[in-house]
Amino acid sequence: MAGHMQNAERPTSPDADPQGEPFLLTRFAVPTRPATFLPRRRLTRHLDQALLTSLTMVNGAAGAGKTLLVADWVAGRDEPVAWLTAEGTGRGPGILWAYLLQALGVAGVQMPPDIGCPADANRVDRTLLARVAAHLGARTEPVIVVLDEYDRVTDPRIAEQLEFVLHHAGRGMRLVLVTRTEPLLPLHRYRAAGEMTEIRGAELAFTPEEAAALLELHGLSLPVDAARALVERTQGWAAGLRLCALAAQERPDAERYLKEFESDRTTVADFLLAEVLKRQPPETQDLLLRISVLDRFCPDLVNALTGRTDAEAVLVGLHRDNAFVEHLGHAWYRLHPLFKEILQAHLRVRSPGLRPELHLRAAHWLRRSGSLEQTLGHGAAAGDWEFTAGALVDDLAIGQLFTGRRSDDLAELFAGMGPDAASPAADIVRAARELAGSDLDRGLNHLHRAESNLGREDAGDQSAARLSCALLEALVARLTGSPDRAEMAAAMARHVRTDVPSGLLDRHPELTALLLTHLGSTRLWAGRFDDARAALVPAAGAPGGVSTALPRGDSLGRLALIDYLDGRLGRAERKAQEAITATQRFGVPQPSGCGIGRLVLAAVAVDRDELDRAQTLLDSVPLSPAPMRDPVTEAGRAIATARLLLARGKTRAAVEAAEPAVSAEVASPWASGHTALITSAAHLAEGRPETAARLLRAVPGDQVACAVEAARAHLAAGEPGAAIALLDTVRPEARTGPGLTVRAMLVRAQAADRAGDPAAARRQLAQALREARREKLRRPFLDAGAWLHPLLSASPLRELAEGWLAPRSVPPGGTPRSPDQPPPVVEELSGREHDVLRRLAQMMSTEEIADDLHVSVNTVKTHLKGVYRKLAVSRRTDAVRRARELRLL
Known part of the structure; x- marks a missing residue:
């Protein structure tokens, strides 16, 4: 399968929204004004102020004439x-921002390629918004952004995001909201x-003079006084006036009709049904009622619903006659929303079973x-779930339930399937x-039934269904730690x-990437690292x-763990960062089982003694529900958590955290090895080598890591020969980076130091430092x-450690340290430890330090322990003296 995944990544398609559907060009089109449109200069002059203000709002009721x-x-x-x-973009922030970025491009405002595009309909990454705002803010002339039908x-979250971009874009953006x-x-x-x-609505209302002018455009003449009465009855509602004009054209005495028009008819529906629907021929009435189930339509789709040709x-006639059928361009139409609701x-009343x-x-x-999205929507509305499920599976789109793009929408859509x-x-x-x-047992039951029924069916092409089953089988294998099951799924x-x-x-690369x-x-999980790379590299x-x-980010995270x-920390860190960036760039939220990249970064941070950063990274990866915990992710969590606890001296807690909180069909050799490593290190720290x-x-x-740690234990037990023998068993061809080799060199250096061979110890230690x-x-x-301190205090080892492992021995303006001075600090003090140390030098008590730093007494005691450990002292006075010798005070 890997051969199918070798193509270079294609750039994000500029004509697809976060749900993979093509952008609808009609949403970027400025609506055309009908021949009977009346320009109103008092309003357009007011709108000219929009060029001077960040935000403009045109707010009025439906039919108030806002859009035109x-x-x-x-x-x-x-x-x-x-x-x-x-309209249609309010389903989530990702949809709206994808469309808005496309609208800017249609307007000729080209955005830099690195801005990216939201991938998830339900969220937008903050960094994307920052890049958009920065780009717009750098413009020399403002771009006018009109959001019509913003009430939808x-x-x-969208309002908050718009406010963020509008504020930071400054004079580069003028936002106009058209809303109810x-x-x-x-x-x-x-x-x-x-x-x-x-x-607002009061200003949008037609004046008597404007109403009279509007009626003139419809071929109707009405004195201003009569127009004033009509305006009073309609409250200047643009749609009402237009409806009146259309209806009056059909009356023998149009002026009398207009004078007698009642603005407080029972409902607008009565008026629209009487004056728009019922004046159409019966065949056209039937057509309008049938297409009311559609959001937008073209002639061929309408013919499919009516059985006509x-x-x-x-549709052209209805649009020409202003019968509330709006032309969207490209042969697509829609009904006026009010008219659609009424129809x-x-x-429902006329033909209750037809919908x-x-x-x-x-x-x-x-x-x-x-059009898969609309197909699924109408199939669900029809209640034909076998058709709807078949459409999703036959399109090979089952992977979209797992990619974070449309997963929530699809899960909600099929929630009604009985x-x-x-x-x-199905x-x-x-x-x-x-x-x-997150329900493994129920998922497996449904999967087994599907596979059983597929095996009994002979008719039709089942390849898409079987490939979908293979994907789900591979997922189950991953969650249950079942290598044989995974290989069978891949073979299938x-x-x-x-x-x-x-x-x-080709239309659904996510399926192969997920598999x-x-x-x-x-x-x-099975410890077959080379075979794992063979699958993960093409997926990445x-x-x-x-x-x-x-799946790209998930695969990169697992490659980082390998x-x-x-022991290759640098490579692991780079891949883990790539894993996070792969999803952040498109704003794709990571499921709780896909945080392996952050866990690897946490483990790397522990090895670099960046303990606070490690804790922050660990806290950012929540646990999945127990049945759905991915064994690899949880083993990564166990390694990073236990190592962090060990670094903080919490040996018992480290041992408890070392065992991954999962059950798997087969044991993982490296996961078991690291559990043993942590337990062994705890025993060693507690004096039981x-x-x-x-x-x-x-x-x-x-396992190289286990051999090195065992050698360290033998050395601590006074068995240097056994320690070196163990290290000598490590095969030269073993893949070992600095995370493993440095520990092995330190064991050899300590063994040489104990054997009275300082030259060999220094050689090994120098190599380890490099x-x-x-x-x-x-x-x-x-x-x-x-044992390291005396060796690190002398040149050239001191210079090799300076700046990253130990503080510099020559401060600015200072003089070099003499050989008889105490050794440097191996571990740098944290900022808070420096704060405590300075107050120690002022002879402040523990309680006074806590009060001065606004922390608890226990927190101060914790920092004091860290200072004592790092300065290799046990008393306050010694800590202050040693800090002054090292020029830390």
């Missing part, structure tokens, strides 16, 4: 205008600062046209939902993929941009003990 007013104003502007109709955006409701923005601050332009001519209500059939017809048409849906596809979707939702996938329709896998990641993770380089961001286990050595002798396999310096590997020296 702003469109008319935009038509007279020379500045670049990014127009975005927010109800997520408070009050936006969730700190409007009071903009008003107080004079940075807001507002046009004349939809194009009917839907009327459809599911219409949704199903739409779903089948959309399935043939390739037990009546009994097809293999069970595959159920299995994926349960596995994505290799066999089946040859039958998958051409191009389908390879699961396979590689299971091989890693998978094409697909945002669609494969999560490097860490091999024989027990420490005995524990490590029982570890199976050929190896460790590149990686800033401090922990092995801190664990080595006091």
Whole structure:
């Protein structure tokens, strides 16, 4: 399978939103003004102030003429205008920002490639917003950003994000919100600062003069007094006036009709039904009722719902006659939202059983046209779950339940699927939902049933379904630590993929990337590092941009862990950072089981003695529910946590944390080895070297880390010969980086020092310092003990340690340290320890120090212990004296 993943990563597609659907160009189009549109100069002059303020709000009821007013104003502007109709983009921050970035590009405002694009519909990374704001803020001329139908955006996160970008973009951006409701923005601050332009319902209302002029455009003449009465009855509502004009055109006495129009009719629905729907021919009425189940439509889709062939001519006529059918461009239309709601209500009354059939017809048409998202939506609305599940599985889109892009939306969509849906596809979707939702047992039950039913079915192409099952089997193998199961899933996938329709896998690279990641993770658990790399490397380089961001990051994290286990801290750190960046760039949230990159960084931080940073990284990776804990991730957590506890002298807690909190089908040799390593180190720290050595002798396999630690234990037990013999058994071809070799060199150096061979000890120690310096590997020296101090106090070893392991011996303006001065501090004091030390020198008591630093007495005592340990003293006066000798005070 790896051969399919060698292509270079393609850049993020500029015409796909975070859910993988093509951008709808009609959302970037400035609405066209109908022939009967009345320009209103008093309002466009007011809108000119938008160029002088950061925020402009045009707020009014439906049909108040907001959109056409702003469109008319935009038509007279020379500045670049990014127009975005927010309808459909309010499902999550990622959708809106992806569309907004695209709108800027359509307006000619090119964004730098490194800004990226949100990958998850439900979230946007803060760094992306910062880059957008910085780029806009650097512009010499402002860009006008119009968000039409902003009232459809109800997520408070979007308002917060817009406020952030608007504030930091400064004069480079002018935001115009066209909305029915009050936006969730700190409007009071903009008003107080004079940075807001507002046009509200009262100002949008037509004046009698404007109403008379509007009626003139419809071929109707009405005296201003009569127009004033009409305005009073309609309250200047633009849509009401237009509806009146359209209806009056059909009356023999238009002026009388307008004079008698009642603004307080029972409902707007009565008026729209009477004056718009019922004046259409019966066939057109039926067409309008049927298409009310659609968000947008084209002639072919309308024909599919009506069984007719004349939809194009009917839609063109309805749009031309201003019958509340809006042309979106590119042969696509939509109903005016109010009209659509009224038609839907009327459809439910007139034909109560027709809606599911219409949704199903739409779903089948959309399935043939390739729009999976809309297909699934209509299929679910029709209640045909076997069709809907089949569409998802046949499209090979089952992986989208796990990639963080549409997983929440898909899980919610299929939450309504009942037990009546009994097809293999339905069970595959159920299995994926349960596995994505942390229920391993239920997921396995559904998966077994799907596989059993697939085995009994002969009709149709089952390749997509079988490949989907292989993906889920690989996931189960990963979660249960089952290498054989993973290999069987991979073999099944290799066999089946040859039958998958051409191009389908290319459209869904996330499936192959996920499968390879699961396979590689299971091989890693089994200790087969080379085989694991063979699967993880192509997964880490998978094409697909945002669609494969999560498995790419997951694979990079596991490759980082392999490097860490091999002792290659620098390589591990770089891959772990890449793992985090792979998902952060697209704003993809990592599931709790995919934080392996941060755990590797935490382990590296411990080895560099950056303990606070290690703790922060560990705290950022939450535990998964018990049945869904990934063994590799939890073993990585156990290693980093136990090592951190050991570094802080908490040996008992370290032993308890060393065992991964998972159950697996097979034991992992390296996980078991590290559990033994931690336990052995705890025994060694507590003065039981024989027990420490005995524990490590029982570890199976050929593990370099265990051999080195066992040698250290033998040396502590007074058995230098056994220690060196153990180190000599390590094969030269073993993959060992500084994380392992430095510890081995320190054991050899200590053995030579004890044997009375200082020259050999210095040689080994110098080599260890050179190896460790590149990686800033401090922990092995801190664990080595006091025997190091005399050696490190003399040149040239002192110079090798200065600046990264020990403080510099020559401070600015100072003189070199003489050979008879005490050795340098092996471990640097933290900032807070320096604070405590300075107050010790002032003869302050523990309670006084705590009060002065605003911390507890116990916290001060903890810092004092650290100061004593690092200065190799046991009393306050000695600590102050030693600190002055080392020029730390």
